[in-house]
Amino acid sequence: MIGKAIKGKGARGLLEYLLNGERATIIGGTLAGNTPRQMAAEIGAIRRLRPKLGKAILHLPLSAHPQDPTLSDHDWSDICHYVAQGLGYEGCPMKFIRHNDTDHDHVHMVICRINAQGQAISDSNDYRRIETLLRDVERKYRLRRVEQPGAGSTRNHRKETTMNTTHNTPAPDDGTADTPSNANDVQPDQGQGAEVIDLPVVAMTMTTPEPKHSSKRAADTYRREQRRELNTPQYTETMRELFGERLRNIHQHTGGAVLYFDKPKVIRDNGNSVTAHHMNHQEAAQMLVRMANVKKWKSVTFTGHPDFVRAAMLEALKSGLTVVPADVAQAGMLDEVKGQLCVESVTLAGKSVQPSQLAAFRERRKEQGALDPSYTPRQQNTPSRTPGRRFG
Structure with a gap:
């Protein structure tokens, strides 16, 4: 089983996404409301007890292996409560939402990190604690042991990612970190999360x-x-x-x-x-x-x-x-591609080329910078020379 801890400022957008469509089923939690507006209002009331806490919302998706036996809603609810209690969030507002839109069973835990007494729950070493709790869940429910990618490397414990992995830097904390996520979903670039491994972009x-x-x-x-x-x-x-x-x-x-x-x-x-x-x-x-x-x-x-x-x-x-x-390598590649385009345009699958097509092609090549702007193509259908006349 895999879990990812993603923290953000707001819950309304996250809840609206998670409950969008027929894929979602609410399976448990302590929040009384069942709509994004109702649940966000409850969380907002608790957040006013600790207004200076920035990332007060924890989004924790839990994903089972595709070959694991399908768990019941009751089992998933018990697992979520066990994980929340193990992380110290007992007494905090939370909701558990199950999705059925992938080939692997998974749920989304949405938790406010502030309890009813206004205390902020520490998230220190939550990566390690989540891994320990999930190993216990796997043993109890006889599930496959699936560790988070990079679990054995300390340098990945607090690593953040964005959707474009070519720039692996954190996105600005603008409150948009309520991003949908599960073990195989691609996450929009708007918050913090566990590292995504081998994501072709x-x-x-x-x-x-x-x-x-x-x-x-x-x-x-x-x-x-x-x-x-x-x-x-x-x-x-x-x-x-x-x-x-x-x-x-x-x-x-x-x-x-x-x-x-x-x-x-x-x-x-x-x-x-x-x-x-x-x-x-x-x-x-x-x-x-x-x-x-x-x-x-x-x-x-x-x-x-x-x-x-x-x-x-x-x-x-x-x-x-x-x-x-x-870069320079792409500049050379661009020249090759322009040459390839030239051949394709002139050949036109072996058919004869009309003068209008050649003229249009030359204009396009000029715009791309491949021809001398002063170049003028030879006029078509020019008058024939007068017999016997010599040109100097």
Whole structure:
């Protein structure tokens, strides 16, 4: 069994996500309410007893091995109470929610770290304590022993992660850490959590945001406005129209939006950058470039596996985007891709090329910087020379 301790400021958004749809079942807890609003109000009343405690909400998903026998709701509730008591949260507001949307059985524990007396419960060494408690649960219920990845390494005990593992630094503590999570779910980049191991990520970033900014503060404001646009109904409608039935769900939060496809495929939109998870290179390249065009980006930079970067460059150039290489190696790769695009455009699967097609191709190559701007193609259908006339 695996458990991840994720701490955040607010509970309302987390509860709304966990109780969204038919996948969720409330199986226990001490909170009287059964709706996100009711439970958040109860937690808010307790939090006023300790207003200076920042990350007062603990989100603790517990996931069993896919080959373990299915536990009953009563068993899961007992396990959650045992873990909460072992961590010292007895007497704290909490709720246990079971999900049935994955191939492995799992529940989500939502706990306020403040008890009825206004005391804040220490979370010191909670990683080690959770591991000890889960080993006890495995023995009691005869479950497979499944340790958290990296459990034997002390350097991973307090490590934080974001969704884009190419920048493994903590996200700002802006209260958006109430992110859905379980052992195999991809977590949106908005809070703290256990380290995600071997998470394939490829990314596309808008390289020339408009308008140009004169200060860091103005740039931050612009990025916040971009993220705010991702939380509008228009964004949801556009994405559903773009991807159709392939798009299963959209989770919108203050840090951006997460697009869920057939599990475990996920795309995270951060406003000026888009990352794809658990997709093959060609599929990720096509989907990210389509998003860039819908978002009306003009130029993009790609990061990730070289095969993805090459495929994404080709897709971007075909769609009229300008590709800005991230380094010298990508600059050389971009030249190769432009050459490949040239051959494909002229050959056109062995068919004859019309002058209009060649002219359009030359204009596109000029825009990409591959041809001398002063170059002028030879005029087609020029008058024939007069017989006997000599030209000097």
